[in-house]
Each structure stands twice: as structure tokens, then as C-alpha cells.
Amino acid sequence: MPDPLITLDIEKLVAGGLGLSRDESGVVLVRGALPGERVSAAVRAGRGVRQGVTREVLTPSPDRVQAPALPTVDLAHASYPAQLRFKRGFVEEALSRIAKLRASVGETVPSPRKWAYRNTAQYLVTPQGLAYRERRGKEPQVVGQDPLVMEAIQAVMDRLDPGRLDPATEVAFRASRLTGEVVAALIGPGEPRAYLRASDHLLDAGVVGVSLAQPSERRFGAGVRLIAGEGEIREQFGRVQVSVSATGFAQVNPEAAGLAYVRAAELAGKGTHAVDLYGGAGAIGRHLAPGFDRVTVLDTAPEALSRGRQDVAVSGERNVTFRAGDAARLSDLGTDVIVVDPPRAGLDEGARGHIHASTADRLVYVSCDPATWARDVGDLTRRGWKLGPVTPHDFYPQTSHVEVVSVLER
Numbered sequence: 001m002p003d004p005l006i007t008l009d010i011e012k013l014v015a016g017g018l019g020l021s022r023d024e025s026g027v028v029l030v031r032g033a034l035p036g037e038r039v040s041a042a043v044r045a046g047r048g049v050r051q052g053v054t055r056e057v058l059t060p061s062p063d064r065v066q067a068p069a070l071p072t073v074d075l076a077h078a079s080y081p082a083q084l085r086f087k088r089g090f091v092e093e094a095l096s097r098i099a100k101l102r103a104s105v106g107e108t109v110p111s112p113r114k115w116a117y118r119n120t121a122q123y124l125v126t127p128q129g130l131a132y133r134e135r136r137g138k139e140p141q142v143v144g145q146d147p148l149v150m151e152a153i154q155a156v157m158d159r160l161d162p163g164r165l166d167p168a169t170e171v172a173f174r175a176s177r178l179t180g181e182v183v184a185a186l187i188g189p190g191e192p193r194a195y196l197r198a199s200d201h202l203l204d205a206g207v208v209g210v211s212l213a214q215p216s217e218r219r220f221g222a223g224v225r226l227i228a229g230e231g232e233i234r235e236q237f238g239r240v241q242v243s244v245s246a247t248g249f250a251q252v253n254p255e256a257a258g259l260a261y262v263r264a265a266e267l268a269g270k271g272t273h274a275v276d277l278y279g280g281a282g283a284i285g286r287h288l289a290p291g292f293d294r295v296t297v298l299d300t301a302p303e304a305l306s307r308g309r310q311d312v313a314v315s316g317e318r319n320v321t322f323r324a325g326d327a328a329r330l331s332d333l334g335t336d337v338i339v340v341d342p343p344r345a346g347l348d349e350g351a352r353g354h355i356h357a358s359t360a361d362r363l364v365y366v367s368c369d370p371a372t373w374a375r376d377v378g379d380l381t382r383r384g385w386k387l388g389p390v391t392p393h394d395f396y397p398q399t400s401h402v403e404v405v406s407v408l409e410r
Helices: 080-099 151-159 192-205 254-268 283-291 302-315 327-332 349-357 370-382
Strands: 005-009 012-014 018-023 026-031 038-044 050-059 120-126 129-132 170-175 182-187 209-213 224-229 232-237 240-245 271-277 292-299 320-324 337-340 362-367 386-393 403-409
Touching (some): 005 018, 005 050, 012 080, 026 038, 151 170, 151 182, 182 224, 182 232, 192 209, 192 224, 232 254, 254 283, 254 337, 254 362, 254 386, 254 403, 283 292, 283 337, 302 320, 337 349, 362 370, 370 386, 370 403
Parallel strands (some): 182 209, 271 292, 271 337, 292 320, 337 362
Antiparallel strands (some): 005 038, 012 018, 018 026, 038 050, 120 129, 120 170, 170 182, 232 240, 386 403
């Protein structure tokens, strides 16, 4: 039985790009709606807050625009200036509701590109073609054209015959805006020799290197092997060039991320020793290098640390070192500034404790999740830290995701 249709008036947009409305039964969160709109929505009954999907817009917002029907975008139906306003609102709401703080939030820094900004993408390989992964219980959707990915990735996809990627179950791409090159990773069980035909086809389609990753519950957690060509390509992030691969972590919008990294370095200022925690291959840490006698990049990912060491060997930066470790290592480092860019889960209690116990008097916090960022900021301010400038950055146009660049001092 289909979900019942309900007419709803949308009050505001909340995290996740959902429109908040109310009826006689309580709050309803509606996908595909904008503030000020009246919509007809299919609402699913269930425990907790009900959720719905817009089926018809009865009274449209002036911010509404035509949007592609893609599972990868949840805010493309809003104009880009409206997206930037909404994202600032998400950060403001997290600060007041979660951190219990009243603080000024700057205007959202826009992405230099609104479309074709993603340097990475991962698709299912299906008999019908490359497809977006299943979302919310729906069947895979064949890609065709993906307006979010860089033109170089789309050009490779246009030349591919997915039937020739067998026995791969998925394929991942990484492109470089700097060089125009693309590397790929096939994902599937078995030995590399079983993928030589698929690898040759990818090379013919324009990639410069192919790796093989075994299926794993944790993304690329079962190991990666290079089977043809180059495993890495060069990309520009702000003021530094870094090596990126099809399987290693790097921000998907290098131009927007570069703006945030430059801002983080400005907030860090100058000093004797800076620590870049969760530093990966050191894209942020290397931005700190001109202002500090030494910079230590800590991370738990050997692949990222290896790429970072190679990058500084090429660039000649002598004051940046890479160490395997996490927040528990802070106590023996001695630092005056800490920069963190943690995963979506934010800083765990132990990490916050070690940061507070460190010698640092400044913390630059870069976050991809306003909710966990606000939780951590609230905890640190209760310990005596003071929150300084807060600036949202848009790494993911057409989606509800927003990054935050902030600083705390004591």
C-alpha cells in the first residue's frame, strides 16, 4: 500500500536538507521541499518523527529551481544562493541547539564550481550500465550523465562498456583538475589476472592507471593492488600539490577545499610547533608550514602518511614530519597550535581530553558535520576554551552537506 498523501506547509529547512512541517500528529520532515512552500507529500507512518517525500509542489518558493532526478543531490531544487543561506543556517542551528552557544556564523564560502566539481566517484557495475548505489531501499539507478563529477571522469564513462569490466562489481574513479588525468580502481573478488581484460578496457577509455580492491565492509579495507599504469596522480589543494589515488582519502572538491585550507592556516597563525591531527597526507599541515618552525602530521592511515612523505620529499618542505598516531599521542608532542579535521563522528571523548591537556592554546577545527562539531565545541567551551570566528564552506554544491572552519582559543 502506498504511503498516504498529506498537504503540508514547510516552516524551515533542517540538517539533511529536509523541510520541517507540522500537522495534528506532530512534526513531519519532508524531502524535496523548501521553506514557505505548501506541498503534497507521501508520508510514511512509524515511530519517532515521521518522514515524507514531496510528490507535488502546490505553492512553490521563489528559491525553487529545476533539479535533476538523481539520488546524489538533495538540495539541487534550491537556487545556489539559497543553498548557501540554508547551509549557514544548519551551522547556526547546531551551535544554538547542540553546543548551547550564541555565536556569530559567517556567510557560507561558495564553491568555485556549482557542478562538475567532484574529483571522485564510485559506481556499481550492472548489466544495464554503471549505476548509483542503492539508497533508501531503492534499486540501483543507471548513471548515464553525472553532472557532479569532473568532466574528465564523465569522458571516461562515456567511452566505457560496463560489460567489459567483468568480474568487477564496482568501479571507482579519481580525477585531477590540475592535470586532467584519471585513475580507476576495480572492486571485486579474485586475483589481478582475472581483471586484465577489464583493466585494458579502462586504459583504452582514457585512465592512466588501474588498481584492484577486494570487497570489504570498510571502504577499501581489504587491501589495494596496482595492476596497470599509475596508482597516483597530482592535484592542487590551495597552495600545495598533493598525490591522490582512486582508493585513498582526499577531499572530493579540491578547489573548495583549498579555500578552506588557506583559511585554516590563517586562523592557526604562527608559532613554534603545530600539530595536524587526523592529517592524512598533510594537505592542511603543509599549509601551516610557512608559519611554524615545525609541523607534525598525525594519522592512522599508512597509505595517506606514505603519500604525504613522498609529497614533501618532492616539494622540499623540511619542517613537516609525518607520524602514525592518534589523539593519545598529543601528550608527548608539545605544541602551541593544534589543527583537527576529524571524520564525520567528530572528536571522541579521549581526543577532546588530550587536546585540553595539551600545551596548545589554539585549536583550529575543520569539520564535515555541524552536529558533531557543535557537540565538541560545546564540550571544549565548557572546559574554558573560547570560540572565535566560524565560517561555513561549501564543498558539496547541490547537496545538504556543509563544512565548518572554526578556531577556539584559551
